[in-house]
Amino acid sequence: MPPEILPVVEKILSANDMVALENKKLLDEHGVLAVNVMASPGAGKTSLILRTIEALRGQLRAGVIEGDVAGHVDADKVAETGIPVVQINTGGGCHLDAPQVQNALKQLPLEQIDVLFIENVGNLICPTGFALGEHVNMMIANVPEGHDKPIKYPGMFSEVDALVLNKIDLMPYIDFDLEAFRTAVTALNADAPQFLVSCKTGEGIQEWAEWLLAQSQRH
Amino acid sequence: MPPEILPVVEKILSANDMVALENKKLLDEHGVLAVNVMASPGAGKTSLILRTIEALRGQLRAGVIEGDVAGHVDADKVAETGIPVVQINTGGGCHLDAPQVQNALKQLPLEQIDVLFIENVGNLICPTGFALGEHVNMMIANVPEGHDKPIKYPGMFSEVDALVLNKIDLMPYIDFDLEAFRTAVTALNADAPQFLVSCKTGEGIQEWAEWLLAQSQRH
Secondary structure (H helix, E strand, C coil): CCCCCCCCCCCCCCHHHHHHHHHHHHHHHCCCEEEEEEECCCCCHHHHHHHHHHHCCCCCCEEEEEEECCCCHHHHHHHHCCCCEEEEECCCCCCCCHHHHHHHHCCCCHHHCCEEEEECCCCCCHHHHCCCCCCEEEEEEEHHHCCCHHHHCHHHHHHCCEEEEECHHHHHHCCCCHHHHHHHHHHHCCCCCEEECCCCCCCCHHHHHHHHHHHHHHC | CCCCCCCCCCCCCCHHHHHHHHHHHHHHHCCCEEEEEEECCCCCHHHHHHHHHHHCCCCCCEEEEEEECCCCHHHHHHHHCCCCEEEEECCCCCCCCHHHHHHHHCCCCHHHCCEEEEECCCCCCHHHHCCCCCCEEEEEEEHHHCCCHHHHCHHHHHHCCEEEEECHHHHHHCCCCHHHHHHHHHHHCCCCCEEECCCCCCCCHHHHHHHHHHHHHHC
């Protein structure tokens, strides 16, 4: 009998990663699909979350964690719709982390939630470095910020599971090269589906919501 | 004769702050006014810099340091105009720091520059924590990112010496409450002048450029 060779496990988990795993386990126990929503400031994160919840009404029960440096503008908007929501204020921090989300999860009725949207702090760079326990990482790009963002901020574009391009209603007023944008995104991340939407008009929301519903059903 | 009382200097400078002081000294020796340009991704930092240089042509000689996570799209745009420019790639870093700027300064003809624009990485949070050696800190907000940004990201709004609101040409197509925005900014920072501009149409650029010229003359 050959000697048993034990693999040397070199992966050291950071404190954040360990809490993220705990969060994921808790979410899995409750059958909750968690979606990490990342974008620049003002890309339409809350608007997309609200539109998506509306599109999935009757099919998925939603919950929301709102991450902001300060204030509770977005949580108030969500609360108005009757959806369970917890606001995290990072107090200067440029991204959410797993312990913050862990605390927020304690305040949510997880047994009544199928899909949990975790709205990260508006930032195209830092959030990607911190796992939260999410199952889906997605980002929202937007037309007014320009088509060159994938070239300048490749990290987030290359790591997400899905990309939504919001504010397509503004296309007529802005020099946005959609083909250049899509080509640049695909070069970084050929696997992530790209959805073109307008949270203002509702265009394209259904297609994105159906993709998310499929992820939830597969979960 | 009373005993001489020596003040105890408690302020400990970080490594970054010490390099920032060196940068400022070098800039002062060459009579260069350095402007730290901060904003979200896609707010129009490069566009505003180019418009301002154009408005000040014949009055101030400009130089530019471009800060990006990756790529050299913006530096190429500036180089096309014949203005001296150095690109810094942070390689994932979410803000510029003083040592990066120190290296960039070595590559610029400082004796031929009156005003140096340092375009920071697109990020509404992290850049405020890192002095670069600049004389003026300014930020660009923009209409499509929404009027609630001062509430959500108070740090940068409260610390800048001047604020430019860009993309006012898009006002007719966006629900942007200008009065709410200005009130929120003034509450955080009553001293910073607020300039409303469109880098697309050129509206408002002259007023901002004249303010900057006055800073340079006072320098």
